[in-house]
Each structure stands twice: as C-alpha cells, then as structure tokens.
Amino acid sequence: MNDxxxxxxxxxxxxxxxxxxxxxxxxxxxxxLPTLDQIHLDLSLICTMSYKENAVYILSHLLTxxxxxxxxxCVENAYANSFSKQEITPIKKVDDVYxxxxxxxxxxxxxxxxxxxLPQLMSCALKSTSQKALILTAxxxxxxxxxxxxxxxxxxxGINVFYPYKKVSAIQYRQxxxxxxxxxxxxxxxxxxxxxxxxxxxxxxxxxxxxYCAKQNILLTSAxxxxxxxxxxxIVYYFDSYKQLVLQGDIQLGDKVSFSVPTxxxxxxxxxxxxxxxxxxxxxxxxxxNANRVLTDFFNDRYL
Numbered sequence: 001m002n003d004x005x006x007x008x009x010x011x012x013x014x015x016x017x018x019x020x021x022x023x024x025x026x027x028x029x030x031x032x033l034p035t036l037d038q039i040h041l042d043l044s045l046i047c048t049m050s051y052k053e054n055a056v057y058i059l060s061h062l063l064t065x066x067x068x069x070x071x072x073x074c075v076e077n078a079y080a081n082s083f084s085k086q087e088i089t090p091i092k093k094v095d096d097v098y099x100x101x102x103x104x105x106x107x108x109x110x111x112x113x114x115x116x117x118l119p120q121l122m123s124c125a126l127k128s129t130s131q132k133a134l135i136l137t138a139x140x141x142x143x144x145x146x147x148x149x150x151x152x153x154x155x156x157x158g159i160n161v162f163y164p165y166k167k168v169s170a171i172q173y174r175q176x177x178x179x180x181x182x183x184x185x186x187x188x189x190x191x192x193x194x195x196x197x198x199x200x201x202x203x204x205x206x207x208x209x210x211x212y213c214a215k216q217n218i219l220l221t222s223a224x225x226x227x228x229x230x231x232x233x234x235i236v237y238y239f240d241s242y243k244q245l246v247l248q249g250d251i252q253l254g255d256k257v258s259f260s261v262p263t264x265x266x267x268x269x270x271x272x273x274x275x276x277x278x279x280x281x282x283x284x285x286x287x288x289x290n291a292n293r294v295l296t297d298f299f300n301d302r303y304l
Contacts, residue, residue: 002064004031004228016063017125020118020229021133023222028205031228033062037277043253047243051088052079054243055117055236061278062232066124074120082106082116089113089237091244097260098250100241106149107175109142110268114233115150119157121229122221126156130217135159136203137223138196140264140292141172144186145179147223152181159223160185162196193264194294197224225267234271238280256283264292 004019006012008029014022019031039061046054055075060068079088085104092099105112126133135157137147144161151159161176165188168176176186189196203209204220213220225231238259245251259282261269269287276282289296 002033002035002062004033006030007032010034015065016228017065017128020063020121020227021125021129021131021219021221023135023220023224023227024201024204026205028201030226033228036274039277040279041239043239043242043279043281046239047246047253049243051236051240052076054240055079055233058236058239058278059232062235063121066121070124074117074124077120078117082112087240087244089240091241091248093250098241098245100237102237105146107142107145109146111143111146112150113237114230115143115146115223117233118223118227118229119150119154122157123154129219131219132156132217133158133219133221134213135221135223136200137161138193138200139163139168139176140193141168143224144168145172145175148176148179148181148184148186151223152179152184154183158183158185160187162187162189162200164192164196165189167192193292200224201226225265225270231267231271231274234268235275235278238272238275242280254281256281258282258284258286260286260288262288262290264289264295266295 003013003015006025006027006029008025008027012025012027024030041058041061049057052075056068056071059071083104090101092101102110102113105116122133133156135151137143137159139161144163147159148161151157163176200222210220221227223230242257245257246253251257259272261272263269269285272285
C-alpha cells in the first residue's frame with residue numbers, strides 16, 4: 001500500500017482514503033505520493049481499454065487502499081450517465097493540432113471529469129468511518145458548479161462554495177445559485193478567487209472550528225485541486241488522449257507528444273506531469289495563463 005505524505009512534513013503519512021477525506025494535511029501541506037515516479041503503467045494495455053477501464057487501472061496504482069471493486073463502482077457511478085460522449089474526453093483534430101474535449105460533462109466544465117468521481121471516492125472512504133463530511137470550496141466559476149452538481153444530495157456530505165461576488169461570468173453565477181439539493185450552499189465574498197481560496201485554507205487550519213466540527217463528528221475537507229482526489233482523476237485523460245492518438249494511427253506507441261494546457265493554479269498541468277512521471281511519453285508541456293496569472297507572476301518574480 002502506498003501512503004501519501006505532507007509536502008511540509010514527510011512524517012505526516014496517511015492512506016489514500018484518508019488523504020481524500022482530509023483534503024489537505026493538518027500542517028497546511030498538500031498530500032503527495034513520494035513513490036509516484038516508481039509507478040510505470042503499461043501503455044500497450046491502456047491502448048486496449050475504454051476510458052472507464054483505464055480509470056480503474058490507473059487509479060488502482062494511486063489509491064491503493066481502495067479495492068478494485070470499490071474503484072469500479074466509483075467510476076461506473078461517476079461516468080455511466082453523466083457525460084454526453086461515450087469516450088468521456090474525445091479528441092478532435094483542428095488544423096495541425098489535436099483538441100482534447102473536456103466539456104461533455106453535466107456542467108460543461110473540464111472539472112466535471114474529476115468532480116463527478118471525487119464524490120464517489122469520498123463517499124466510499126466515509127463508509128469505513130462514522131463521520132460526515134463538510135466540503136469548503138473556493139471557485140472562480142467552473143469548479144463551483146461542477147462541485148455543487150457532483151455532490152448534490154450525496155449522503156453524509158455537505159458542500160459550501162465560496163465565489164468572488166460579481167467576478168464570475170453570468171452563466172456561472174446562475175448555474176451556482178440555482179443548484180438544487182438539500183446539502184448545498186453558495187456564498188459570494190468580497191475580493192477575488194485567491195482571497196476566497198486563502199480564506200478557505202485558513203478555515204481548515206482554524207483550531208476552534210475544527211474542534212467544534214470534531215464534537216459534531218464532522219470532517220472538514222475540500223473539493224479544490226488541493227485534494228488529491230480531485231487531481232488523480234485528471235491523470236486519466238492524459239493517458240486516454242494518448243491512447244486515442246495511437247488508435248487513430250496519428251502516432252506510434254512510444255512516440256512522444258506535447259501538451260498545451262491553459263492554467264490558473266497549475267492543477268491540470270500538474271496532473272499531466274504526474275502522468276509523465278508514471279510513464280506517459282511527453283516531449284514538453286506548454287503552460288498558458290491569462291489574467292488569472294498569480295503563479296506565472298510568482299515563478300517569473302522568483303526565478304527569472
């Protein structure tokens with residue numbers, strides 16, 4: 001069994017189920033798998049399987065305390081009827097590039113791929129405890145609706161989403177505030193997304209709040225990309241996109257490919273980098289930022 005450790009303290013070691021339930025480490029660090037580069041997936045096998053089969057195969061190497069039957073149930077519940085395309089994330093050629101379509105989920109956001117699966121993984125992990133979970137999530141727009149939709153009426157899990165007031169698109173605002181469900185709440189805050197994210201992280205580390213929740217047998221956790229359960233499902237579509245290129249005859253098995261990934265907080269491209277560490281033949285990652293460029297500025301100011 002592979003344990004996850006905190007980026008701030010390697011002695012903070014937990015199982016994958018506990019990492020998903022915790023969201024982030026109690027010391028404020030993120031959970032990472034130190035043996036990630038020792039996992040080498042069988043590309044030839046991946047090229048013979050469906051998206052759902054690949055999800056079970058890949059996640060079984062990353063979430064090792066889930067049984068195969070549990071993962072199969074989670075994947076089936078997440079993807080069976082919620083995506084408009086059987087391929088889940090089909091590839092289309094546009095001129096001389098290939099576009100990975102990540103908008104066929106229930107809210108048309110790429111985050112649906114992970115946020116339909118995370119509720120299943122979290123609900124499965126909760127079955128081995130007597131706890132309930134309260135999710136606190138910050139959003140710049142698309143995460144919010146995808147998370148609200150994914151967790152809507154999931155048993156023993158409640159979700160609160162915080163968004164920057166008047167700083168999301170009109171359709172994202174309407175998607176969030178009209179979300180039905182007895183366990184969902186949406187709050188507009190003053191400031192931008194980074195302010196919302198910072199405040200959510202502070203809540204996780206608030207001793208008084210955590211003490212109160214512990215007395216109520218409630219676990220505070222997150223559906224943002226700080227949760228490893230949000231990150232690992234995204235690894236699947238990097239491998240599956242490679243499979244599609246092989247099956248279409250556009251590349252040969254073993255050929256390297258490059259990915260251009262639009263990004264804000266680098267969560268999606270991090271999933272691609274994890275796929276590379278696990279054996280995906282990648283030539284280069286191109287990381288593109290728009291006005292939401294806080295990490296771009298950080299790296300430019302720090303290293304350039």
